[in-house]
Amino acid sequence: MIRYSVEEEYRGMIDAYQKAGGDESVLKSKDAAKLVVHENRVLANDGIKGLKIDTEKTASGVRVNFTVEKGVKIDRPVHLCFGLLPKEGLQEIIMKVDAQAGSEVSVVAHCIFPNAVKVIHKMDADINIGANAKFDYKETHYHGEGGGIEVIPRAKVRVEKGGVWQSTFALSQGLVGKLDYDFEIFCLEKAVAELVVKAYGRGSDDIKIVEKIHLDGRGARGMAKSRLVLSDKARAEVRGETYGNAPYARGHVDCMELVNGNEAVALAIPIVSVTYDTAKVTHEAAIGSIDRKQVETLMARGLDEDEAVDVIVRGILK
């Protein structure tokens, strides 16, 4: 296996990120907190007052302890950058997040695998959002066109009283490969959870998504939203589960899977449950081809059919 120097790895990560449409200035900025990890090596770890990022190298990745101190509100997004430049390899991120009471932070994770032929990227996260804390997490993947990657993000998130968890997972650059996403959220009293997953499956991509929200506290609210577009022989299964286990809990599952062509396969399995008469959980699932009227609306403005479909897909995945 080819070994890279730290500088080469850092440069390579930033180049790959930029080529995939990312803004390299966010990873070079000295004002924003960031963590850059290539394989199991930490290339940059720039903290900021009120935020502690401790890392420990493991055989196949890194262990990260991410702590936002009580009452600290971080103005600028914190950037996490994980990736592998070689064609083969394994990266396991074990993450522990403690967003303490009253804190607020926005975290943007960039996962970069431009050359993957046989790569596994795993994340196991144990996340606690303290009382009245707010945590916004966006994870965007930049894959190459090889499709030889397996992405396995797993998270268990506990949101304490009045806390807010918002996450967006997007995988629309390059081939997905195999995605096995499983996030489970536990909301206590008046806590809020909003999960969004967006992916564009092509080639022989295989996508499995589980979004599970337990509304365990009085007045807790949750929304699990997924937007998938599938072409070629891609397959996707989306399970959106929301459980209203407390009085006045409110939940919603919103799944849209669009299939372009006759060989892609989409499956949606919504599960909604309530155990209190004042709780309410709703779901909507739409699976099918791209709406003909939408396509023809854009064609009537002079776009070719393929261009119209592309505009619609980009809108859904935006």
Next chain:
Amino acid sequence: MLVVENLQLKLNGNAIINGLDLHVGKGEIHGILGENGTGKTTIANLIMGLSNYRPTGGRILFEGEDISGFSVSQRAKKGITLAWQEPARVEGLTVRDYLSLSAKNGQIEQYLLMVGMEPKQYMDRDIDATLSGGERKRIEMASVLAMRPKLAILDEPDSGIDIVALPLLLNGIMEMNKQGSSVLLITHSEKMAEISHRVSILCAGKIIRTGTPLESSLWFKNNCLTCPHINEPAH
């Protein structure tokens, strides 16, 4: 500019469009006035070439060329466009994105102002379910105005539009016409049809007479509003 000859559409054995002839001249606003169910929207869809609207007879000529077999895109590239009665909503597509598809000069704000919409308030909103029906229709009109088509087919442009926005919409149509666009104005409203140069009356999938707006409105009032035949051959 647009010549429709003996156009026919049969669905499940029923004649929906029944030997329709229509001429729209260059620079003309041509109204089509008809009751519900007489085939007004079907004509719009046939001329625009939407899927599921393939004529079973007759032909459509645009600037002398038979476009009957053309796709929607091909017709749009020839200069024809359609403002839907109930326009589609597209998640993630902003008003700015949508108008930019039509505008050749990039000056999109003016087209929103022409339909009474404040660009700052609307430009970055999605054309999705968060817009009211009236707002979406005005954006549809703005998009057509931005395209500056040779022929704009407007299907019930006034439906769902409030009385404050309606005069602006009418001005927008007339302004577009002044700038050279022909307009096929499909409506059930005699008031709306008044801005036309000529108005044709549609009955059971067929144009039964064409005249000035006043003549056609009077005829429509006196004959169509009490007439029972919808999608049955006209006598």
